[in-house]
Amino acid sequence: MGYSDKPSPIELLLNHCLVSGETSFSESGTTINVKPEIGETILFFSIDDQSNYKCGLRELFWGTQESENICDLIVFYANKDGKRVFCFVELKANISDLKKATKQVINTYNAFKKHLKLQNVYKFKAFICASRGSVPQEHQQCNNELAKVFQKDNFKSNGTGKEFGDFLREKQPKGRRRKKSRSRAR
Numbered sequence: 766m767g768y769s770d771k772p773s774p775i776e777l778l779l780n781h782c783l784v785s786g787e788t789s790f791s792e793s794g795t796t797i798n799v800k801p802e803i804g805e806t807i808l809f810f811s812i813d814d815q816s817n818y819k820c821g822l823r824e825l826f827w828g829t830q831e832s833e834n835i836c837d838l839i840v841f842y843a844n845k846d847g848k849r850v851f852c853f854v855e856l857k858a859n860i861s862d863l864k865k866a867t868k869q870v871i872n873t874y875n876a877f878k879k880h881l882k883l884q885n886v887y888k889f890k891a892f893i894c895a896s897r898g899s900v901p902q903e904h905q906q907c908n909n910e911l912a913k914v915f916q917k918d919n920f921k922s923n924g925t926g927k928e929f930g931d932f933l934r935e936k937q938p939k940g941r942r943r944k945k946s947r948s949r950a951r
Contacts, residue, residue: 799930804845860895
């Protein structure tokens with residue numbers, strides 16, 4: 766293989782997309798944030814060239830094709846227990862854009878996996894967050910699409926910015942408990 770002037774995806778992420786020193790991100794009136802705990806590393810990569818023109822990941826993945834959708838962020842999470850997560854994040858002003866957001870995170874994930882060829886030590890997740898709006902009728906259809914790609918419990922299609930840290934860590938949000946199913950004997 767010869768030398769190429771094109772940077773690798775990792776070089777682009779680290780040199781042009783990394784949001785250095787930040788674990789909070791806002792776009793379209795929506796914000797996500799997470800406070801790192803002891804023993805954790807959390808890196809935010811702003812990858813959408815509409816908000817970070819220097820990133821160049823879209824061009825690397827799809828060339829000059831303008832019809833390809835890319836999500837806003839990739840968040841890398843690691844902890845001292847060996848967990849490694851790449852989370853594809855899309856922020857929307859209104860959850861009525863859920864169908865487009867679903868397409869964006871899936872499309873970015875597919876291109877990311879194709880170009881980076883990562884080993885199976887990483888878990889992949891998707892998080893879609895909106896600042897307002899009611900859940901659209903196609904919510905279940907979008908969840909089914911996300912489940913096919915990311916599998917159960919590895920996506921959240923109507924998350925809030927405050928839930929993001931618990932979602933990355935796979936913790937139940939504080940104050941919420943899972944409902945116990947009751948079976949009635951008749």
